[in-house]
Amino acid sequence: MCLAIPMRVKEIHGQADEPASFPVAMVDENGVRKSVRLDIVDRWPKVGDYLIVHAGFAIHTLDAEEAETNLKLMREMADHVAGQSF
Amino acid sequence: MLPDNLSDPFRDRELSARLAERVHAAVQRPLRLMEVCGTHTMAIFRHGIRSLLPDTVELISGPGCPVCVTSAGDIDQIIDLASMPGVILTTFGDLLRVPGSSGRNLAEARAAGAEVEIVYSPADALNRARNTDRTVVFPAIGFETTIPVIAATVLEARAEGISNFLLLVSHKVVPPALEVLLADPELAVDGLLCPGHVSAIIGARAYEPLADRYGMPCVIAGFEPLDVLSAILLLVRQIRAGKGEVENAYGRVVGEHGNLRARQMIERVFEPCDARWRGLGEIPGSGLTLRPEFRDHDARACFGLVPRSVPEPKGCRCGEILTGKVTPRQCPLFNTRCTPAHPVGPCMVSSEGTCAAYSRYSVR
Numbered sequence: 502m503c504l505a506i507p508m509r510v511k512e513i514h515g516q517a518d519e520p521a522s523f524p525v526a527m528v529d530e531n532g533v534r535k536s537v538r539l540d541i542v543d544r545w546p547k548v549g550d551y552l553i554v555h556a557g558f559a560i561h562t563l564d565a566e567e568a569e570t571n572l573k574l575m576r577e578m579a580d581h582v583a584g585q586s587f
Numbered sequence: 588m589l590p591d592n593l594s595d596p597f598r599d600r601e602l603s604a605r606l607a608e609r610v611h612a613a614v615q616r617p618l619r620l621m622e623v624c625g626t627h628t629m630a631i632f633r634h635g636i637r638s639l640l641p642d643t644v645e646l647i648s649g650p651g652c653p654v655c656v657t658s659a660g661d662i663d664q665i666i667d668l669a670s671m672p673g674v675i676l677t678t679f680g681d682l683l684r685v686p687g688s689s690g691r692n693l694a695e696a697r698a699a700g701a702e703v704e705i706v707y708s709p710a711d712a713l714n715r716a717r718n719t720d721r722t723v724v725f726p727a728i729g730f731e732t733t734i735p736v737i738a739a740t741v742l743e744a745r746a747e748g749i750s751n752f753l754l755l756v757s758h759k760v761v762p763p764a765l766e767v768l769l770a771d772p773e774l775a776v777d778g779l780l781c782p783g784h785v786s787a788i789i790g791a792r793a794y795e796p797l798a799d800r801y802g803m804p805c806v807i808a809g810f811e812p813l814d815v816l817s818a819i820l821l822l823v824r825q826i827r828a829g830k831g832e833v834e835n836a837y838g839r840v841v842g843e844h845g846n847l848r849a850r851q852m853i854e855r856v857f858e859p860c861d862a863r864w865r866g867l868g869e870i871p872g873s874g875l876t877l878r879p880e881f882r883d884h885d886a887r888a889c890f891g892l893v894p895r896s897v898p899e900p901k902g903c904r905c906g907e908i909l910t911g912k913v914t915p916r917q918c919p920l921f922n923t924r925c926t927p928a929h930p931v932g933p934c935m936v937s938s939e940g941t942c943a944a945y946s947r948y949s950v951r
């Protein structure tokens with residue numbers, strides 16, 4: 502039920518400060534273009550960012566760097582450091 | 588360079604294996620870790636996480652499937668409404684087979700003539716209302732991940748004056764339910780794997796009172812193999828060090844304070860109320876209902892429905908399953924009278940329910 506999928510932004514339609522309209526980002530899902538609502542997203546995305554999409558709405562924006570940082574932490578955790586027992 | 592599909596790098600097999608090795612090296616005694624969120628239950632099965640872990644680490648599922656914890660009384664109201672003339676009921680698909688107190692479900696109501704349509708987003712439900720004169724009802728079931736999406740849809744309906752769009756609200760919020768779980772002296776859990784997408788909205792800080800009060804290690808996890816394994820490793824390390832803190836293994840999605848915009852949107856449309864959880868009972872302040880100024884979109888108000896308290900199905904041990912006291916195979920109905928095709932209890936109905944996951948992946 503709380504499934505939300507990361508999708509990469511290809512285009513953006515509308516603007517953050519246009520409260521009366523319903524801005525969307527266009528994303529690619531397995532080769533199919535889909536629109537994702539941006540009403541509740543925490544940070545306004547730019548093309549190339551990733552959106553975490555739940556039930557047609559983006560709930561979070563992240564850029565490649567933030568994803569890399571997370572991945573780097575995991576790599577560090579996986580590395581066996583000499584002298585460290587666990 | 589990261590690929591367009593951001594899930595891929597977080598499924599790296601070699602890195603998974605090394606994280607699992609670190610878990611093996613760190614575990615000192617048998618541990619029971621609870622994954623609060625049903626989406627984690629599914630991810631753990633789908634990615635075969637258990638097979639990577641030491642036998643001494645037991646993963647148990649908590650009350651984190653919104654459909655499973657919706658009370659039988661609320662399900663009855665949804666089925667009754669769907670059967671009313673002039674109503675189109677639009678719903679997420681996982682509600683179709685949930686039995687109400689009489690055992691009847693929405694799929695059967697539909698076969699008997701009720702208009703029930705599956706939607707992917709509440710925005711689709713609103714769209715349905717735009718294109719018909721009839722009353723479109725959407726059962727608003729969900730946790731903090733889904734609630735802002737529904738709030739946005741209500742605001743859109745209001746902005747456009749779409750008055751034939753009604754919600755049957757059974758929203759629940761996660762922290763009060765965790766509080767009830769942790770306060771239970773019989774709960775035998777060493778650490779919590781906290782839900783990733785609920786936390787994207789409420790933020791990592793939301794768990795601090797729980798970690799402080801109960802000394803419970805809490806780690807927020809995403810849903811890919813590396814996410815789950817690194818969160819388990821952090822939990823095991825905390826337990827080993829005798830700590831009970833909040834850590835965040837899903838930093839790319841979850842911040843300290845969550846999504847402020849979404850939280851404001853929830854506040855604008857909904858207000859706290861008491862709510863009945865299947866298996867856990869009535870929990871004060873654990874629900875959200877429409878604010879008075881949005882009551883014209885409230886199906887209960889419009890149809891004069893009164894809350895009903897109906898008994899849980901006989902013999903079903905979901906209450907003990909949702910609190911981690913028993914596993915599905917300890918229920919005499921599991922895979923006999925209760926199956927995914929013919930569920931008796933709520934844990935079997937949703938694909939994210941513990942019993943359904945155990946049954947589908949044939950865990951004996």
Ligand code: SF4
Pocket residue numbers: 902903904905908915918919920921922925926930931932933934935936942
């Ligand atoms: S197997 Fe069915 S009856 Fe038994 S606890 Fe699970 S849902 Fe309830």
